[in-house]
């Protein structure tokens with residue numbers, strides 16, 4: 001009997017899927033099971049498009065197509081929560097299973113608290129995440145450091161802290177991610193994970209129903225099994241059914257394996273805290289004075305609305321910011337009103353999940369995710385963690401707090 005808060009080793013009973021998917025193809029097989037048994041109407045996930053740097057969303061109701069979603073794409077920086085909230089408004093009754101990274105699971109939880117989605121109809125199948133890589137700098141890194149044509153790369157993976165690529169001829173090149181970020185990156189060539197990912201402390205998707213990954217897979221199980229943690233009763237139930245129906249094979253991990261998994265998580269959290277300390281003053285405790293530090297950054301804004309459009313938390317149908325004068329027409333001449341960012345802050349900051357989408361799209365390279373993360377840490381002081389705590393939103397409590 002599968003139970004909540006327990007960890008299991010799982011692999012597919014289907015040898016073809018087991019070879020196709022990573023870590024024994026357990027996640028791919030679970031999705032197949034959910035579709036074939038009609039527990040869900042569709043699966044929303046990502047798949048490779050033109051190359052490994054190009055991830056696109058896929059919605060399928062066909063269990064035979066689920067193989068297209070197998071494997072991970074670390075340069076795929078989509079935010080599936082935005083896609084869900086943008087396109088699935090019209091199908092509120094559709095039951096979906098969605099693969100989510102931890103920040104996406106948190107975003108979906110925030111959106112459900114804002115009555116934007118109904119989590120009763122959404123199964124969140126989470127994957128552990130140590131970070132994603134921005135496509136263009138990663139292509140440059142592959143060509144400059146590995147001295148390989150980026151177009152010849154057919155696969156990439158992260159294993160034991162190394163970013164590894166495989167060329168068409170089967171040759172492998174790899175580099176330690178710490179070395180890439182600490183020693184090789186310089187002002188003009190910043191390599192490694194996206195900056196929000198470096199600061200991210202959520203590596204295990206505890207807000208999802210289940211969390212899949214390879215941390216803690218040891219010995220004879222290495223490469224052939226996923227290590228899966230159960231976070232909800234619903235997650236336990238579907239896993240139990242998929243095992244009893246013969247789709248998944250289960251083993252019990254050793255105590256040592258579970259401890260190693262926890263140690264990997266703790267070391268990732270410590271690394272993230274180090275990056276937070278490097279990127280900003282984590283003790284600066286006044287939201288308005290934090291905003292003042294970034295005054296010059298905000299002045300670069302051309303009010304293109306890119307950040308608002310990309311942000312999964314910014315979901316108003318009618319955005320009040322559209323009513324303001326079209327300052328972008330005079331770009332470079334009239335800096336947009338600081339109210340643009342202040343108003344956006346009021347709308348989203350207490351729910352910001354550090355997903356980095358706003359910063360990724362900003363044409364003026366304003367470090368938006370860093371700014372909102374720094375402010376968000378102040379909100380955390382009210383014992384409120386976006387995407388993790390199901391309670392009333394708290395921004396105004398911040399201003400009411402005792403000095």
Ligand code: SF4
Pocket residue numbers: 101102103104129130131132196197198200201202203354355356
């Ligand atoms: S913000 Fe965190 S969870 Fe999201 S992609 Fe980056 S490391 Fe993964």
Ligand code: SF4
Pocket residue numbers: 310311312313314348351352353354355356357358359368369372
């Ligand atoms: S403000 Fe930026 S980092 Fe925060 S949720 Fe929105 S897009 Fe993600």
Ligand code: SF4
Pocket residue numbers: 300301302303304305306307308358361362363364365366368
């Ligand atoms: S994406 Fe950048 S330039 Fe565009 S509105 Fe947002 S902050 Fe301003």
